[in-house]
Amino acid sequence: MSNVIQQVKGKVVALEGDYAIAEALRQINPDVMAAYPITPQTEIVQKFSEFYAEGVVDTEFVPVESEHAALSTCVGASAAGARAMTATCGAGLALMWEILWCASGLRLPIVMAVVNRSLSAPLNILTDQTDEMATRDAGWVQLYAESHQEAYDNIIQAVRIAEHPDVMLPTMCGMAGFVLGHALGQLELLPDEAVRKFVHIYHPHYSLLDTDCPVTFGAFDHWDYFFPHKRQQWEGLNNALRVIPEIGEEFGRLTGRYYGLVEPYMLDDAEVAIVIIGSAAGATRVAIDEMRAEGIKVGMLKVRCYRPFPADAIAEALQGRKAVAVLDRTSCMGGEGSPLFTEICSALYNRNIAMKIISYTYGLGGYDTIPEEFCQVYRNLLQIAQGGKIEPIHRFLSLPERGES
Amino acid sequence: MKIKGWKEIMPGGLVTEPGSSVTYETGTWRSSRPTIDKERCTHCLLCWVFCPDGSIVVRDSKVVGIDLKHCKGCGICANECPRHAITMVDEIKARVEEGLS
Numbered sequence: 001m002s003n004v005i006q007q008v009k010g011k012v013v014a015l016e017g018d019y020a021i022a023e024a025l026r027q028i029n030p031d032v033m034a035a036y037p038i039t040p041q042t043e044i045v046q047k048f049s050e051f052y053a054e055g056v057v058d059t060e061f062v063p064v065e066s067e068h069a070a071l072s073t074c075v076g077a078s079a080a081g082a083r084a085m086t087a088t089c090g091a092g093l094a095l096m097w098e099i100l101w102c103a104s105g106l107r108l109p110i111v112m113a114v115v116n117r118s119l120s121a122p123l124n125i126l127t128d129q130t131d132e133m134a135t136r137d138a139g140w141v142q143l144y145a146e147s148h149q150e151a152y153d154n155i156i157q158a159v160r161i162a163e164h165p166d167v168m169l170p171t172m173c174g175m176a177g178f179v180l181g182h183a184l185g186q187l188e189l190l191p192d193e194a195v196r197k198f199v200h201i202y203h204p205h206y207s208l209l210d211t212d213c214p215v216t217f218g219a220f221d222h223w224d225y226f227f228p229h230k231r232q233q234w235e236g237l238n239n240a241l242r243v244i245p246e247i248g249e250e251f252g253r254l255t256g257r258y259y260g261l262v263e264p265y266m267l268d269d270a271e272v273a274i275v276i277i278g279s280a281a282g283a284t285r286v287a288i289d290e291m292r293a294e295g296i297k298v299g300m301l302k303v304r305c306y307r308p309f310p311a312d313a314i315a316e317a318l319q320g321r322k323a324v325a326v327l328d329r330t331s332c333m334g335g336e337g338s339p340l341f342t343e344i345c346s347a348l349y350n351r352n353i354a355m356k357i358i359s360y361t362y363g364l365g366g367y368d369t370i371p372e373e374f375c376q377v378y379r380n381l382l383q384i385a386q387g388g389k390i391e392p393i394h395r396f397l398s399l400p401e402r403g404e405s
Numbered sequence: 406m407k408i409k410g411w412k413e414i415m416p417g418g419l420v421t422e423p424g425s426s427v428t429y430e431t432g433t434w435r436s437s438r439p440t441i442d443k444e445r446c447t448h449c450l451l452c453w454v455f456c457p458d459g460s461i462v463v464r465d466s467k468v469v470g471i472d473l474k475h476c477k478g479c480g481i482c483a484n485e486c487p488r489h490a491i492t493m494v495d496e497i498k499a500r501v502e503e504g505l506s
Contacts, residue, residue, distance in 0.1 A: 107417035168416060206419055216420035228411035229418050
């Protein structure tokens with residue numbers, strides 16, 4: 001059978017998260033890479049430019065004058081039929097804003113690494129997810145990594161997700177700046193050949209350089225067809241809810257590491273749960289292990305895919321919990337709680353699942369969050385589950401009003 | 406012009422056929438339309454020169470009509486005509502008179 005995938009053994013290494021991404025990019029060997037350096041993403045571009053200079057990739061590497069130009073270059077290259085990739089973070093992603101919509105609207109399967117960084121001001125280069133979560137409505141698939149391994153694995157899978165004929169949408173892969181990006185972590189790198197076979201050669205259905213079938217990209221859409229094209233795009237993004245676990249399953253058969261839309265941890269019998277995205281899921285695991293050792297039934301649901309929003313998977317996983325805290329690392333100001341929280345509330349309400357649910361904003365601009373603070377969230381949840389006061393619905397994790405001397 | 410459903414159109418607004426701007430009708434939102442008084446027209450073709458949409462139909466160097474599938478009703482032709490041979494008329498009234506309404 002041709003669809004039997006032999007599991008391969010990779011090489012276990014210690015790498016900074018940015019270098020892990022650069023290794024994945026080297027192995028994918030995209031046709032075009034256009035990027036502008038910005039802390040804490042710089043090392044991806046720096047390392048990849050070394051690969052380019054050493055001739056270990058066939059990529060056309062385009063150093064550009066801004067992130068707006070970086071993504072514009074990827075849009076042009078992708079429309080021309082190339083597999084195009086880039087990387088950015090924070091203010092760089094903000095500068096790409098206009099072109100994010102062009103990439104998704106033109107259905108171009110660009111893959112972008114986002115090394116999550118706060119948005120100034122006050123000036124800050126450390127990690128939170130405000131940059132990427134602010135691009136929620138741009139029509140991109142959004143994956144987030146908890147660990148170095150996931151950051152590396154996500155980039156490889158993102159190529160297949162983006163280029164899937166039922167999706168054909170750009171995909172961004174988030175990874176915490178510094179915490180993962182600049183910190184050493186252990187991960188298994190796949191053999192080059194295994195990655196190249198997994199991502200295989202990209203054959204676009206239509207491209208500007210196909211002179212046998214000339215096409216126009218980016219023509220004007222009047223009132224009559226703009227909305228229908230957005231409807232199609234919506235369908236493509238929703239198809240990713242099916243495609244992401246399919247690719248994750250295939251990747252699992254290759255590597256032993258299986259991926260879905262969400263990942264539960266000790267959730268089956270948990271009375272209360274934290275829902276979280278990204279690297280802080282690691283500290284949450286530590287908190288869970290500590291409390292489980294005391295016999296307290298707590299659990300976690302990690303959301304790997306934020307767009308498209310996996311409402312069914314989240315509602316199914318949370319059903320039966322007595323109280324849930326949704327932790328958002330983004331400053332969605334003035335909302336009824338943070339974005340993941342409000343969307344989960346909507347998912348539960350629409351499925352007639354009633355539970356006590358609160359929202360936490362945590363870790364903005366690299367604000368440190370340690371396992372004990374997650375333990376405190378669990379203790380608060382247990383009180384709420386037992387009839388304690390739920391207000392305030394929206395809270396700020398470990399942010400004292402006044403300092404202690 | 407039949408408007409296609411969202412499952413019938415090319416993803417991303419891709420255009421795969423050449424010359425589709427001829428078949429795609431862009432004059433549907435016009436609020437007034439030019440009418441030519443053939444008695445006054447001298448076929449100087451200034452309207453053809455000034456029309457931003459190529460909607461003045463010329464055959465054998467003679468103005469023979471307006472391409473109403475693409476004319477936006479901007480009125481530049483009427484403004485430029487040295488013989489005042491072009492008049493802008495209300496689109497709704499024109500359609501009612503044509504029995505199209």
